[in-house]
Amino acid sequence: MNSAGLSSFIRPLGVLVLLATIGSAAAYNAATAQENTTPDATTTYPAMDAERGKALFAERGCVICHSVNNVGSDVAVSLDVSNMNIAREPFEFFARMWRGAPQMIALQQADLGYQIDFSGQDIADIFAFVQDGEMQEDFTEADLPAHIKEIIDNGPAIGSK
Template sequence: MRGLLAMLAVGLAGCSEQTAAPASEDQTHGVERVVHELNSAAGRGLFVEKGCVVCHAVNGVGGKAAPALDAEIGAPPIDPLDFAARMWRGAPAMIELQSIELGYTIYLTADEIANLAAFAGDVVEQKKLVVDDVPEPMRGSFLDERFWEVEDWDEFLRNGQEGYEPAPPADEVLPEAPAQP
C-alpha cells in the first residue's frame, strides 16, 4: 500500500502546475548558475551604439524594417533568455541586413543582450530615447517598410541562408583549425 501511495504522489506531482524546481534544489549538476545584471540605461546606449536603431524603433525613434521594440505598460518582465531566443530566430535576416546596411555584423556579449532585453522591457527608460541620441549620419540610415519591397528577401527568408560567414570581433581570436592529414 505504501508503494502505491508513493507512486500516486509522484504521479500527482507530475500533473501539478509547478514547472520550475524550488530554488533549493540543485538541477545544474555542478555547473554554476550565471546571473547577469539587467541595466536598461546601458541597453538604451547599446541600442544606438550597436546600430539596432537602424532597423528597430523604440519610442518612435529608429527604423521600421524590423519589429518595433516598444515596451508595454503592464507586460510581463522581459526574460533575457527569451529575448535572445527571439533574436536567434531572426538572426539570418539580421545578419544579412547588418552586413548590407552597416558593413559589419553586430557582435553582442551575454551582458549586452541582457542589457538590451532590460531596455526592451523598460517603458520609463524607452521614453528617454530621442532622435538627438542617434548620431546624425546614422539617422539618415534608418530603414523603413519599403526596404522589404525593394530588396529580394523572399528567397533568402525562405531558405534562411546568410550567404556568408560573419567575421569575429577584432578582439576575439579564433583558434586555428588542426591541420588535415
C-alpha cells in the first residue's frame, strides 16, 4: 500500500477512534450523572410524624424564637404553613436551618443555657409539623411546657424586637 492509500485508510480509522472515544466519554458521563442523581438502594429516609414534631417544637424550645398559629415569639420567622412556601422541600428547609445555626445556637445558650440536640428523626418530625396546616391549627399555648412559656413571657435573652 502506498502512502496515499495508507493515508486514506488511517483518516477514517482515526475518525472511528475519535467517535468511539466521544461515545465512551458520553456513556461514562451519563452513568456518572445517573449515579449522582439516583439515591443508593440502601439510603433510608425517616418517616415524618407531624404530631411528634408539634411536641418537639414546643418542648425543645423552637417556639421561643419562632411562632406557629400565633403561639411563640417573633424573634425569628414564623413557621406557619402559610410562610413555608419558600421551604416546602425538606433539604431546602434543612439548608435554611444550617445557615441560621450560629444565631440559633447563641439564642439557645442564652435562653436555655444549653444547645438543643436534635436527631435526624427530630428534624424530620419538626419539618412535618411546619408543613401540616391542620396540626398547626391545634397548636396552642397549652402545648407549651411551663419553663418554655416563662421564657417567651419574659422575652428571649437576645435578638428580641
